[in-house]
Amino acid sequence: MGFSLYALHRDPGVYADADRFDPDRWLPERRGEIARTAxxxxxxxxxxxxxxAFVYTEATIALATILSRWSLRPAPGHVPKEVASAVAHADLMPMVVTPRDA
Ligand code: HEM
Structure with missing residues (x-):
């Protein structure tokens, strides 16, 4: 059996506003809207x-290390564009990086 990761991750029957770049859909309070298998x-x-498993571990350590020292917010004026990929994500997200107070 075959299936398309691209189609699954953009299925409007599974994802609200499926084509929109919306990382907030993974917030704990919204996470339950999406089936684990989707x-x-x-x-x-x-x-x-x-x-x-390597990627989840690496990403968790990298994010925890970076975000404990730096504050990141989207650079003004950039509108993320979608890229053709198995999972929906933005082309690039320029960020303004400022050190966190010690
Ligand atoms: C965010 C990072 C990554 C994503 C999203 C990703 C995603 C994928 C996907 C979708 C496949 C194809 C699975 C399929 O055909 O059903 C794949 C295959 C594979 N990935 Fe990754 N991958 C990532 C990182 C890595 C890393 C870090 C490694 C090695 C350390 C790796 C090694 C492999 C290998 C060897 C295969 C082929 C497995 C096979 O055909 O038996 N990937 N990956």
Whole structure:
């Protein structure tokens, strides 16, 4: 059996406002709106990505390290554009980076 990660991650029957770049859809209070099986960025089955646990660990450590020292907010004036990819994400997000108070 085959399926399209691209189509699944943009299915309006699964995701509200499916084509919109909306990272807030993953906030804890909204997370329950999306079935666990509807988000498979690393694929599924016997060709599933072998790097998934590594990536979640690496991303968690990187974000915790960066965000403990720096405050990031979107640079004004940039409108994110979608890229063709298995998961919906923006092309780039320029950020204004300021040190957090010690
Ligand atoms: C955010 C990061 C990553 C994403 C979103 C991602 C996503 C994917 C996806 C969608 C596939 C295809 C799965 C399928 O065909 O069903 C894949 C395959 C694969 N990924 Fe990743 N990956 C990521 C990072 C990594 C890393 C860090 C490694 C290695 C350390 C890795 C190693 C592999 C390998 C070897 C395959 C082929 C598995 C096979 O065909 O048996 N990936 N990945």
């Amino acid at each position: 988000y498979v960025p690393f694929g599924a089955g016997n060709r599933k990505c072998i790097g998934d």
